[in-house]
Amino acid sequence: MRVLIVEDDAALSRALAGALRGNGLLVDEVEEGRSAVRLALGQHYNVLVLDLGLPDIDGLDVLRQLRRAKCTTPVLILTARDAPSDRVKGLDLGADDYLAKPFDLGEFEARIRALNRRGQGLPDPTLSMGALVLNRSSAEAWVNGHRIDLRRREFAVLEALLIRQGKLILRERLITEIFGDDDPVTPNALEVQITRVRRKLKGSGVEIQSVRNLGYLLSTR
Amino acid sequence: VIQLVRPFQSLRGRLLITLLLPLLALSLIFGGLGVWTIRRIVESSNDRLLSGSLLSITETLGIEGGQFTLDLPAAALGMLENPNGDSVYYRVTYDGRQITGYPSLPAPDLRDARLGSVTFRYASVNGAPVRVATAARIVPGLGSPVIVQVAETLKSRDALQGRLLIMFAVASLALLSVVALLVWLAVGWGLRPLQTLRQEVSQRGRVARFDFRPLPRAGVPTELQSLVDEFNSLFVALEKAATTLERFTSDASHQIRTPLTIVRANLDRLLRDNLDAAAGKAVLADMNDAVRKLQRLVLQLISMARAESPGNLADTANHFDLAQSAQRVIQEYMGAARDAELSLEYRAAQTEAIDTRGEPFVADEIIGNLLDNAIRYSHSGGCISISLRSRPAPAIDIEDNGPGIPPAERDKVFERFYRLKNTRAQPGSGLGLPIVRALADRLGATVTLNTAAGCRGLKVTVEFLPPSLSGSQ
Numbered sequence: 001m002r003v004l005i006v007e008d009d010a011a012l013s014r015a016l017a018g019a020l021r022g023n024g025l026l027v028d029e030v031e032e033g034r035s036a037v038r039l040a041l042g043q044h045y046n047v048l049v050l051d052l053g054l055p056d057i058d059g060l061d062v063l064r065q066l067r068r069a070k071c072t073t074p075v076l077i078l079t080a081r082d083a084p085s086d087r088v089k090g091l092d093l094g095a096d097d098y099l100a101k102p103f104d105l106g107e108f109e110a111r112i113r114a115l116n117r118r119g120q121g122l123p124d125p126t127l128s129m130g131a132l133v134l135n136r137s138s139a140e141a142w143v144n145g146h147r148i149d150l151r152r153r154e155f156a157v158l159e160a161l162l163i164r165q166g167k168l169i170l171r172e173r174l175i176t177e178i179f180g181d182d183d184p185v186t187p188n189a190l191e192v193q194i195t196r197v198r199r200k201l202k203g204s205g206v207e208i209q210s211v212r213n214l215g216y217l218l219s220t221r
Numbered sequence: 222v223i224q225l226v227r228p229f230q231s232l233r234g235r236l237l238i239t240l241l242l243p244l245l246a247l248s249l250i251f252g253g254l255g256v257w258t259i260r261r262i263v264e265s266s267n268d269r270l271l272s273g274s275l276l277s278i279t280e281t282l283g284i285e286g287g288q289f290t291l292d293l294p295a296a297a298l299g300m301l302e303n304p305n306g307d308s309v310y311y312r313v314t315y316d317g318r319q320i321t322g323y324p325s326l327p328a329p330d331l332r333d334a335r336l337g338s339v340t341f342r343y344a345s346v347n348g349a350p351v352r353v354a355t356a357a358r359i360v361p362g363l364g365s366p367v368i369v370q371v372a373e374t375l376k377s378r379d380a381l382q383g384r385l386l387i388m389f390a391v392a393s394l395a396l397l398s399v400v401a402l403l404v405w406l407a408v409g410w411g412l413r414p415l416q417t418l419r420q421e422v423s424q425r426g427r428v429a430r431f432d433f434r435p436l437p438r439a440g441v442p443t444e445l446q447s448l449v450d451e452f453n454s455l456f457v458a459l460e461k462a463a464t465t466l467e468r469f470t471s472d473a474s475h476q477i478r479t480p481l482t483i484v485r486a487n488l489d490r491l492l493r494d495n496l497d498a499a500a501g502k503a504v505l506a507d508m509n510d511a512v513r514k515l516q517r518l519v520l521q522l523i524s525m526a527r528a529e530s531p532g533n534l535a536d537t538a539n540h541f542d543l544a545q546s547a548q549r550v551i552q553e554y555m556g557a558a559r560d561a562e563l564s565l566e567y568r569a570a571q572t573e574a575i576d577t578r579g580e581p582f583v584a585d586e587i588i589g590n591l592l593d594n595a596i597r598y599s600h601s602g603g604c605i606s607i608s609l610r611s612r613p614a615p616a617i618d619i620e621d622n623g624p625g626i627p628p629a630e631r632d633k634v635f636e637r638f639y640r641l642k643n644t645r646a647q648p649g650s651g652l653g654l655p656i657v658r659a660l661a662d663r664l665g666a667t668v669t670l671n672t673a674a675g676c677r678g679l680k681v682t683v684e685f686l687p688p689s690l691s692g693s694q
Contacts, residue, residue, distance in 0.1 A: 009479050011507040015486040018504070022494045053475060080475035101478035105489035 001116050001156070002026040002044065002177060006036040006062065007051040007078065016049065019105050020112065024139065024152035026180040033057035037065050043176065045073050046116045052079040052090070060093055067094040074115035078103075113137055120163050127162040130205040130220040134162055143204040150200065153178055157193045158201075161208060161218035170215040233408045240404055241397065248393040259385045264352075267378050271354040272339040274301050275371040278311060282369070284362045289313070289320050298371075305376040310346055314368045326372055329355050334368045350375050414442050418449070433460035472638035476518055476650055480511035487511075514650075521652040524586070525637070528659035540688055541581035542574040543615045547607060550588040554596065562601040569609035576688040577615040579664040584685065587660045591619045591681050594653045598623030598679070616684040620673040631670040657683075 003020055007013040008031045017027040028045075030036045033054040040048055048066075052059035063075055074096040079086065087098050096118070097111050117123050117136060125137040134141045139155055141148050150158065156178045161169060171190065178193065179185045186192075194216065198208055209217045274297050281292035291313060301309045312322030314329055325346050333340040334357040344353050351374050357366040418436065425432040435453040438446055487504045490496065496504060551565060558565050569575070577584070595605045603622035610616055626634055626641065633639045635658045638651040654668075661668045666685045673680040 009483070011483045011510060012479060012486070014507060015483055015490065015504070018500070019486060019490050019494070022490070080478035081471060102482040102485045105486045105493075108486075 001046045001159075002028070003047045003049060003112060004036065004040055004045045004073075005029045005049045006033065006054065006059070007031065007049070008054050009051070012051075016108065019109065023109060024156060025112075026177070028181070031055070033059065033062040036062050037069075040066055040071055040073060041069055044173070046119060046177075047112050048073050048075045049112070050075055050077050050095070052077060052081060052086075060090060063090070063093050063095055072119070074119040076111055076115055110137070122163060127159070127165075129162060129165050129218065132162070132201065132204050132206045134159060143201065143206075148200050150197070153193050154197050154200070157190075157197050161216060165218045168211070168215050168217045171213070174216065232412065233405055236404050236408055237401060241401060244397060244400060248397065252389065252393060255389045256386060259382055259389070263378050263382045263385070267373075267381075268341050268352070268354070270300060271341070271352060271371060271373060272356075274298060274309075275339055275354040275356050275369060278371060279356050279358050279369045282313070282358055282360050282367055284360055289315070289360075289367075291321060301371075301373050303377045305380050307374045307376045308346075308349070308351075310351065310370075310372040312370045314370070315363065316365055320367075322370070326351075326353070326370055329368045329370055334366065336366060344372070346372065346374075352378070411442075414440070414445055418445070418452075422452070431459070431463070433457070433463070469637055472651070473518075473522065476638070477515065480515045480518075483511040484508050484515075518650050518652070521650055521656060525652055525656050525659065528586075528656050528663065539578070539580055541577055541579065541584065543577040543584065543611075543617065543685060544569055544573065544575045544609055546577075546581050546584045547588055547609055547617055550585055550592060551607060553589065554592045557593070557596050558605065561596050561599065563596060563599050564604045566604055566606040567608075568606060573611065575609055575611040575615045578686040578688050579666070583660050583664050584666075587657050587664075587666070587683055588617060588619075590653050590657045590660075591683070594681075595619055595621035595623070595679075603678075614684050614687050616682055618680055618682050620678060620680040622673065622678040625672055625677045625679045626670055628672075634670070635668075657681075 003025050005013050005017055005020075005027060007016070007029070010031065013029045013031070017029050020027045028039065030039055031054075033056050036048075036050070036054075039045075050059050050062060054062070059077065059079070063077075066073070066075070075094065076097045076099060077090045077095045078099050078101060079090070080101045090098055096115055099108060099111060113125070113136060114123070117125060125135055127134045127136060131144045132141065133143075134155075136159060139150075139152075141150055141155065141158060157174070160174055160177050175185065175190055179189065194208055194210065201207065205221050207219060207221055209219055211217075277294055277297040278291070281290075281294065283290045293311075298309050298311070301307065310323045310326045312324075312326040312329075313320045317328075319328070323346075327344050327346075330342070333342060333355040336357050336359065339354050339356045341352060341354050344351055351372040353370055353372040355368060355370050357368050360367050418441070421436060433456045435456060436449050438449055441449050487508045490504055491501065547567070547569075551567060555565065592605070592607075599605060599621045600623065605622075606618075606620045608618045608620075624641075630639075630641055634641070634654050637655045640651055658668055661683060664685060666683055669682045669684075671680040671682065672678070
């Protein structure tokens with residue numbers, strides 16, 4: 001899952017990004033509104049975290065520009081203004097959720113996860129296919145009721161495939177969802193992850209099919 | 222007088238008392254005159270009847286064969302008959318002797334007995350008051366005049382007088398009541414615009430944010446227009462205050478919430494995530510910065526509140542040496558300047574005391590805030606210069622080599638939480654200069670901003686009050 005944090009206070013941005021990264025999310029940080037619009041329109045983000053007090057343009061303007069450009073990424077607004085009228089304005093402009101400072105870090109993360117699921121049209125945190133069950137909130141997976149041990153990236157691969165089960169996911173898209181821009185990605189890094197996940201799915205009746213140089217697809221045998 | 226007036230706090234009460242008391246006095250005077258007039262009218266009309274009766278008796282006096290003859294015509298006494306049952310008496314006297322009539326009627330007073338005219342007086346018969354008419358007539362053949370008296374009791378007169386007096390009193394009371402009612406109605410009518418005004422104002426207070434639009438002048442009586450105008454200018458001032466307060470609250474809230482969020486989020490991370498030593502240190506550094514920011518902000522807010530508390534310190538007769546004040550503050554900030562790798566330069570005739578009027582602790586706080594600002598905004602390796610002078614007025618200049626403030630924004634930086642345009646990551650909170658301005662106002666000092674000599678840094682000049690009042694202009 002890839003998240004863009006638009007926050008002008010570097011320390012706050014660091015704290016939030018650090019927490020999300022600790023949960024295995026890919027996080028980009030940006031301090032200015034204009035760059036935020038450029039970034040959000042240039043690549044796919046699952047969730048956008050938007051502070052309203054930005055140095056160049058107002059956070060609400062960022063939101064307006066994104067929605068006008070048909071960007072549907074779920075947006076969580078962070079703000080020190082918590083008057084009801086401010087919330088109404090933000091939500092009416094197309095924000096999906098609102099969090100007033102100061103907030104609980106756990107709540108912040110849970111809202112990001114919920115926004116991500118909702119953005120995919122899958123509000124249920126549990127994904128399943130055949131004998132495979134995956135809980136997106138707790139980052140756990142089970143085959144036939146037995147918990148399987150997945151590393152952070154392996155879980156991300158399986159989650160991405162399971163969200164679009166039965167459909168082909170392009171290789172490039174999968175890479176941006178799993179590896180950060182700063183992560184050293186070897187040419188076969190994705191293949192390594194796929195191979196590991198395949199091994200752990202053995203006996204579940206669920207398998208990852210691949211089309212070389214194109215992408216992957218999750219299906220039941 | 223005050224105690225008398227106090228109960229009449231209502232306009233109706235006041236108007237009633239100011240109108241009705243004189244009216245009551247007037248109607249008492251008129252009443253007195255009326256009573257007197259009524260008595261006169263009743264007396265003279267009844268006297269005329271009495272006199273008619275008397276004359277018709279007198280006409281019939283005669284001498285026949287040495288004997289008095291008196292024909293008492295029925296009509297003579299009958300004309301005095303009335304439904305009140307008044308008693309009528311008569312008496313004829315000659316040469317001091319009663320010839321005929323009622324002996325209980327008092328003998329005539331000779332002064333009353335005038336020929337050709339009738340005199341009237343009050344007397345009493347058997348204890349009952351009567352009106353006596355007396356006339357004298359020369360009867361041919363007699364040496365002295367014959368005196369005739371006719372009298373009647375006063376029942377009828379009293380009854381008539383009473384009726385007239387009651388009518389008069391009723392009419393006066395009716396007048397007073399009508400006036401009172403009219404006053405009551407007029408006050409209600411006159412006050413209706415005030416009612417409308419009151420409702421309008423109270424309506425505006427019912428919504429979440431008071432509606433500060435001016436009250437309409439149309440339809441307001443001339444006497445109230447100035448009141449409406451005053452209300453409207455009050456509204457303007459109130460709206461400005463409300464807007465300032467809202468902006469201040471929102472800005473202060475933003476400035477407090479952001480560092481609080483940083484502290485909370487990082488605390489959560491420290492407690493929950495197993496951070497390695499380096500990451501933990503970075504998190505702690507961020508928390509440290511946030512807490513410092515919060516601390517400074519809270520202290521500045523307190524300082525701001527104190528600086529803005531009412532009370533003018535410019536009136537003080539206190540004197541102090543501005544040079545000493547500056548030296549005290551410089552000593553305090555030497556550590557901070559060294560940490561920021563800045564050098565400090567002091568320029569003044571070292572021995573000269575700069576006599577200044579005001580409270581030295583306020584001056585210390587002003588200079589302290591300015592030095593603090595200068596240190597925060599200066600580029601490291603730079604120099605902050607502090608120069609003092611005593612003429613034309615005691616003043617201090619503090620120059621730094623920081624980014625400076627563009628001339629267009631030099632007024633605005635005195636607004637609380639104002640942030641310079643096109644500058645990022647400022648170390649300040651936006652309260653330093655407003656605090657300086659508020660403190661300076663209390664001392665009667667002026668603060669001006671300029672560009673520092675030779676570079677684009679900021680030069681702040683604070684001009685204090687000279688020691689004597691005569692030199693203050």
